[in-house]
Amino acid sequence: MGAAETLAEALDALESTLLEIERVANRKDGDRARELIAQRRALSDGMTRVQQAATAAGSPFAQEPVLAEFQREFSKMRSAVALHQATWSVVLIDEAPAAYIASSRNASAATRSFLGWARGVLSSRGIRR
Numbered sequence: 001m002g003a004a005e006t007l008a009e010a011l012d013a014l015e016s017t018l019l020e021i022e023r024v025a026n027r028k029d030g031d032r033a034r035e036l037i038a039q040r041r042a043l044s045d046g047m048t049r050v051q052q053a054a055t056a057a058g059s060p061f062a063q064e065p066v067l068a069e070f071q072r073e074f075s076k077m078r079s080a081v082a083l084h085q086a087t088w089s090v091v092l093i094d095e096a097p098a099a100y101i102a103s104s105r106n107a108s109a110a111t112r113s114f115l116g117w118a119r120g121v122l123s124s125r126g127i128r129r
Helices: 001-027 032-055 066-088 097-124
Strands: none
Touching: 001 032, 001 097, 032 066, 066 097
């Protein structure tokens, strides 16, 4: 598998994890907190995988000026997710559900914006999945 395909796969996996974390966050059962912690770890691992794939030799993002743009877009996403997770530990979610949902939506929107940007770059280079 080439660098571009590895990156596309990492982006797909990150999106799948985002969808799963959103599904788990909306549950009300007793296992939600434990599963949310696991999904947050998976999201962090997915971000690391995307970053490694994007900066690997041969990646469409590994050279300037795309690399600088990748770093900006990735940092925006990672910062939004980090702020959300730092503000909303799983034990606080039920204390202010409306505020948690608003924060969660901001983090999800930042992740989706990054995914859209990254896939747009791949598409502009003729890489489709």
